[in-house]
Amino acid sequence: MKEYSVVPNKDVTGWVVKIEDVAPTDEYDERDQAVEKALEIAEKNKPSRVLIMDKNHEVESERTF
Numbered sequence: 001m002k003e004y005s006v007v008p009n010k011d012v013t014g015w016v017v018k019i020e021d022v023a024p025t026d027e028y029d030e031r032d033q034a035v036e037k038a039l040e041i042a043e044k045n046k047p048s049r050v051l052i053m054d055k056n057h058e059v060e061s062e063r064t065f
Contacts, residue, residue, distance in 0.1 A: 002048040004041060006034045008055050017041070039063060 005018045009027060015034035016024045025041070028034040035052055042048040042065050050063045 002042070002045050003051065004038045004048060005051040005053060006031070006038045007053045007057060012055050 003020055005021055007016055007018060008014070008031075009016050014027045014029055015031045016027050017034050017038045018024050019041075026034070026037060028037070035050075038050045038052070042050045042063070046065045048065050050065075051059050052061045052063075054060045
């Protein structure tokens with residue numbers, strides 16, 4: 001199962017979509033944009049899981065496809 005995550009960037013000025021918590025794919029200004037993209041990627045690559053983090057890098061929600 002592939003795992004994707006949405007996390008804040010280093011300065012918390014943007015949001016990053018990561019694959020397997022290693023390779024960032026894209027960076028977005030808005031958290032909602034990053035979440036939408038991560039969910040879209042995960043749905044196309046089933047089975048997969050998306051972890052959505054808050055600005056403190058704590059898991060806020062999780063979605064499984």
